[in-house]
Amino acid sequence: MMQIIVDRIRATLPSVNDDIIGYITDILKTNKTDYTDYQEVDDALRPIFEEIAHDEIKPEAITELCQFVSDQLKLETLSGDNGLTHEPKKLSTPILIGHYSSPTFDTVSSALFNISDRTFIKPTNETTTVSQKKLEKAEAKLREKQEKRARDGVINGENKEQARLEDAVVSQATNKRLLADNENSDSTNKSYDIHIDNFDVSYGNKMLILAGTLDLIYGRRYGFVGRNGLGKSTLLRVIANRSLVVPSHLRILHVEQEIEGTDIIALQSVLECDERRTALLNEEKELNRRLHSSNDSSTTHDSFISKRLTAIYAELETIEAHKAESRAAVILNGLGFSTEMQSMATKQFSGGWRMRLALARALFSKPDLLLLDEPTNMLDLKAIIWLENYLQTWKSTILVVSHDRTFLNTVATDILHLYSQKLDSYRGNYDTFVSARTERLKNQQREYEAQKEYRDHIQVFIDRFRYNANRAAQVQSKLKLIEKLPVLRPVEKEHEVHFRFPDPEPLNGTILQLDDVAFAYSKNIPMILNNVNLSANLSSRICIMGENGSGKTTLLKLLVEELEPTKGQRHGHRNLAIGYFTQHFVDQLPMNINSVEVLQLRFPGKAVEQYRTALGRFGITGDTALQTVMSLSGGQKCRLAFSLMCMKNPHILVLDEPTNHLDMETIEALAEAIKKFQGGVVLVSHDELVIKRVCTEAWLCRNGSVTALENGFEQYKKLIETELQY
Structure with missing residues (x-):
């Protein structure tokens, strides 16, 4: 967290020297809980920042810098009373971490808690000075706040440490030119592919994905696999809430939570997902009401309403609105809803059935990117087979987390594998992925063994003639050769999982x-x-x-x-x-x-x-x-x-x-x-x-x-x- 603040200070005030940075970080590290709001940070640090800036930086930039420091310190100290865990807290807006020195790249962060340390701007060697009076004034204010908080019983150990739920942290380098080209293109030429390069995702103190790259080609179905707890569901969430930068014209739908139970019947709940159809039908209803109203019957007015109704009917025909109800009924039936259940209010269903409704709504609305997290968990075998068949005809992109091998073999055209904070992509279904990954690991192991054998061979020569004056030049040459060789890393293998049920006492016959x-x-x-x-x-x-x-x-x-x-x-x-x-x-x-x-x-x-x-x-x-x-x-x-x-x-x-x-x-x-x-x-x-x-x-x-x-x-x-x- 402190490195992020330092990077931002250096980016805003390039002439700051290491002594001032050290002074600022010392008071922040030791007294970060003293800054309960932006005003306290501003009072303590603005005089220092203004002295460094020498009127070269606008006051607005210093205000933004103080706000940034305040936000970071708030994130570090968020906690409740009595050691109880509170709900995750989020800032209202993403935090811009800083900028790369290249003008074509910027670093975007919707990170709301501790981000891993990353340096974006190298500090310069220029020196700066800050008047002693300014520093003494800042320290005096700081002491005054500490004394007040001590009197109020906030510090001196009275405020206990407590666990807190933390939100995912995302940092991403995005290419401005490509993003601008994509956003400014006309609707017929917009790309529906997704390319996300060089991004990190962490959760609390755990780094989930480091320098990840994600490519989703429109129309392909991606199975997302990896061990529990590595961050698959977290990645789906940060894509869905656009913490990672994806084209704004893409419609993304993430099926994660059950729908809220209301008096709306199940079939109508699914139909309402088509917002365009619903809006057109509501407008048609209103225009017909006005057309038949006795209060407004001018020829011009009636002509306008008639033309608009004609346009609405044409658009409803184009989107095949007349087939919507039957299509929704087919989806609900496939997911196990009988005709009677389709007419029941959503509040009458259990959580598992409302999850099915959420899936039905997603399938009906046909988003450009559909994100599914373990969709088969809530389904019986009949619904799973129906879903497998339905998704094979899906026209847009799917990213699905699943541990159902048969489902992935049937549905997936590609597999994304998350392990060791890395994302790897494989073409084909799950069985193809297993075969390809096994072969890749074998090749990596053979390469590792060959490199190790080569290094050992050179090392034997070095050890043998290290103290031989006649071979000194050759030994030095071998030492330089070893230094130039790539770092030798063993193949990373995931640990095997073993379960064991205890053996029971013997009982004979039918028990x-x-x-x-x-x-x-x-x-x-x-x-x-x-x-x-x-x-x-x-x-x-x-x-x-x-x-x-x-x-x-x-x-x-x-x-x-x-x-x-x-x-x-x-x-x-x-x-x-x-x-x-x-x-x-x-x-x-x-x-x-x-x-x-x-x-x-x-x-x-x-x-x-x-x-x-x-x-x-x-x-x-x-x-x-x-x-x-x-x-x-x-x-x-x-x-x-x-x-x-x-x-x-x-x-x-x-x-x-x-x-x-x-x-x-x-x-x-x-x-x-x-x-x-x-x-x-x-x-x-x-x-x-x-x-x-x-x-x-x-x-x-x-x-x-x-x-x-x-x-x-x-x-x-x-x-x-x-x-x-x-």
């Missing part, structure tokens, strides 16, 4: 069984499940499939005794322990304590080493186990939930959509851990990789019944594809 079970939530509604017969033992690998609302989660709750059957019997071994992972388990974790404390809270009385061991089985080790749950990524919270689930050494794992928050590598680790688990598994998932790798039995929930599928997942998939064709 969990449902006999002729039926269930309804009340007597006045039909049975959700009827005549269900299901059994499981320690070798079971059962997958429960079906559309959303078909009763899958209800069936799991019957198995774990969260619900009692309306009819029939549930039988379980008297020593049976069940580990239950729910879709919403992650959201119910306490946020203000660390992972070890979460386990202590749920399972008190054990040694700390036992809690650490339970967490370590799922990769939560070291300092990560001592971070607050709030600071963990979605995938890390999932791992914590698995650790909690396994504290009882369960005989059967009952898993409801366990892969929703996990990245590709973690999903594969989970599948491998389930395969090695010595107990039984009952799984609800739409992840094809996990189902095929793990499950040996498939059961379909549909129309209140649960039936076995002999050919498993493939049989269910073919059934859905057949239904979608009609």
Whole structure:
């Protein structure tokens, strides 16, 4: 943060010398919390800046400089009371960090919290002097403020440090000439490609992307992959809010949050996304009202209204407004909304269904750039297959974060890979990316080994003849050769993920069984499940499939005794322990304590080493186990939930959509851990990789019944594809 202030001071006042910079940074570093508003900064620093400027800089520039310093210090000291975490705070406008010395580039920042140190203007060697009186006056004001704040009890340790949620920080170098050409071109010649060069993204103290380059070609579909917590969702957000500079004529839509529940029906909510159609229809309605009004019937007036109506009808015809309702209905139906549901008010839907509505609105509005963050998490397999087919006909650009391998293989034309703060682009779908990346890493490893062997060979010669006077010239030549060689860096490999479920105590025979079970939530509604017969033992690998609302989660709750059957019997071994992972388990974790404390809270009385061991089985080790749950990524919270689930050494794992928050590598680790688990598994998932790798039995929930599928997942998939064709 301080380096950013120094860079801005040098950019505004090029003649400032290092002594003055040192004086300013010293008082700012030691007393930054004393500057609570712009006026305090202005009082302390303006006399110094004016003395340096010698009337060469306009007063407005000094005012802007003081405002900049004030803003940066506010960002550094934002916090609430009593150590409580507050909502993220943002400045109302982006902060301009400074300018490159080249006139064709400027540095734009919408960074609202600490940016990584970057020097944009090199300091000059010119010297400046500031009168001692001015410095003494500034110091006197500073002491006065400190004494006042001390009396008010603000300093001297009374204001406690607290955690705060920080916003993403973005800095970007943009080419002014290219941007101007793009913005000034006429509408027929505007480019819809996106080129973002040399940008950084950080979050809090963590650098996410360093010197990144992003090229999105119009009409291509980009899958965005990488480990959890590296910044994929953050990058989507900064593109959506235009913190990164993208052409202003592009319409960008980011599907991230569910829509607000209101009295508007679902179908109308989707139709309202077409703002042009809505505006034309409203204008048509108003003009017809005025045309038939008895108060205004002049010929000229009527002629004007008639001409305007003719133009409106022509434009409505051009945009095919008459097809809008049917198109919206097709999208809603594909995402699982029945005809009855399309007529329901949005406030009647749960959060998951309102997320589907947000996706439907995005698909209907056809933006130039569609940003999707894990769209398959909220969908059942039927909706996923429909979405895959729909997106393959998409005309504009898509950037989608997804950890669904099958979805990316079907939809993506390109893959963006984020790792080690870098963005790499690959042509082709996910399988092509895996093959290309594997080959690239092999080539890098071969190149590294060849360079190392060459260096070692030279070093052997140097070590052998270092003290031989006759070979001194040759040794010096070899030393210079080594200095000129490129820096030798080993290939960066992502660490492997390993999960391990604890082995349960042995139990023989059938340990969990449902006999002729039926269930309804009340007597006045039909049975959700009827005549269900299901059994499981320690070798079971059962997958429960079906559309959303078909009763899958209800069936799991019957198995774990969260619900009692309306009819029939549930039988379980008297020593049976069940580990239950729910879709919403992650959201119910306490946020203000660390992972070890979460386990202590749920399972008190054990040694700390036992809690650490339970967490370590799922990769939560070291300092990560001592971070607050709030600071963990979605995938890390999932791992914590698995650790909690396994504290009882369960005989059967009952898993409801366990892969929703996990990245590709973690999903594969989970599948491998389930395969090695010595107990039984009952799984609800739409992840094809996990189902095929793990499950040996498939059961379909549909129309209140649960039936076995002999050919498993493939049989269910073919059934859905057949239904979608009609």
